[in-house]
Ligand SMILES: Nc1ncnc2c1ncn2[C@@H]1O[C@H](COP(=O)(O)OP(=O)(O)OP(=O)(O)O)[C@@H](O)[C@H]1O
């Protein structure tokens with residue numbers, strides 16, 4: 001029989017400083033995660049509870065919120081419920097987001113294809129740095145450029161005051177273009193070289209390869225890029241607010257002043273008192289923004305799920 | 310001297326055919342004349358002269374990095390798409406210089422098909438994978454496509470396994486099935502020559518056996534060149550073998566002779582496993 005070793009004498013039971021550091025590191029990480037989770041939960045709780053009180057505390061009508069077109073939460077209907085028709089902002093937000101995605105998508109994919117397939121050298125040397133630069137420009141600058149260039153241009157050469165969905169769309173498309181381009185580029189570059197070669201080896205031209213293999217394979221990634229762009233456009237406040245005109249009506253054309261959820265929110269924030277119906281109504285707009293960004297995130301996740309790595 | 314049917318499909322414009330003399334029977338399907346391939350300054354293939362006869366299987370063997378893939382890819386001008394890759398020497402297909410300006414590279418790749426080491430199915434249905442080449446080359450009729458797809462899948466010994474879900478994604482097939490799909494995809498172009506770069510190296514023995522059997526069938530109709538690291542496989546399936554070392558073709562001859570009685574000491578050492 002082997003001699004029994006006293007437990008503590010065996011090298012397996014040695015204390016090691018490495019282990020201690022590791023445990024400490026784990027604890028630290030865990031604390032950070034916990035804090036983040038708590039913060040997120042708190043924000044959600046705040047926005048949801050405040051946002052819902054319009055309906056549950058002030059007695060606003062959910063139906064009116066989504067279908068009514070008069071927004072005046074400081075005033076009350078005869079029954080005592082606040083006037084909270086948010087349809088103009090909902091349509092405004094959806095319109096600028098959808099239209100800017102529509103304009104931005106072909107441009108971004110074209111640029112990304114140019115950078116990865118047509119002229120990788122120029123792409124790497126010139127376009128990539130330019131795009132990185134553009135990504136970093138604060139949105140207020142885009143808004144300012146929109147205000148001083150796009151709005152006058154529309155006013156002088158198209159129609160109306162220049163403020164409106166059209167101006168908002170133009171500013172937003174330019175603003176999200178770099179982000180979408182660089183994400184689309186990632187998606188396209190992630191298509192393995194072997195697939196490109198397989199297509200060429202079948203005697204396809206480069207365009208057939210791009211169209212039938214690269215875009216097809218990169219589709220989930222490209223879709224994600226566009227949705228990221230839309231999320232950014234939907235949530236953008238400053239730049240839009242500066243050029244859209246901020247009239248809380250449903251415009252009859254793209255060239256009439258309109259408004260978005262974000263623009264009304266930023267405009268109204270400073271002028272309401274916490275706890276009032278007016279203030280709560282703004283929280284409801286914030287809740288919609290939160291839910292939409294959640295929806296965008298879920299969409300991205302859902303699309304990314306099936307993506308082969 | 311007899312006149313030869315001009316394979317004018319290869320030439321984008323029917324110009325010079327003076328090179329086409331000599332009886333078809335003795336002329337190799339494909340031959341390289343002092344073919345060299347460079348990646349930038351690095352020479353990966355040096356002055357390789359090889360001939361490939363019609364209806365034969367030629368195995369290219371040699372240690373890793375000796376330029377087998379590079380040589381193979383030169384044969385259907387796949388190296389064109391690699392930045393910094395340059396070729397010297399000649400490649401003649403039915404007597405036509407493949408690197409000549411008048412030659413349409415898309416037609417070259419149509420007639421000289423290629424299957425890669427790893428299966429690379431497109432993210433499309435099985436049907437669309439096989440129909441990819443023919444559609445790109447202008448086959449439009451649904452009936453005709455159906456026929457080509459079925460034919461090719463049958464030839465690749467895959468038809469029975471996939472005929473009930475032709476329109477589902479090719480990505481759900483197993484690795485072995487995917488590789489046979491890639492072979493079917495290449496066959497759908499009705500190539501004259503098939504280049505196979507270690508087509509079975511990622512496959513299990515059963516799939517490998519299927520592919521080897523397939524190669525035996527295919528050689529009745531076309532010319533096959535296969536790169537393999539598996540000496541038994543080379544011996545089983547090929548009629549001729551060429552041994553490459555450091556970018557040079559060291560020895561070329563009938564497979565039986567190369568394996569039983571190689572002229573070069575180097576070849577003998579490689580085959581017996583002394584050079585890896
Ligand atoms: N795209 C490329 N760019 C630069 N060098 C390359 C490229 N492809 C291959 N090479 C080089 O050319 C040489 C030959 O490579 P090749 O792939 O032809 O070898 P191989 O015989 O097929 O090897 P293996 O058996 O491992 O597949 C190697 O030295 C390799 O590093």
Ligand SMILES: [Mg+2]
Pocket residue numbers: 377378379506
């Ligand atoms: Mg290789």
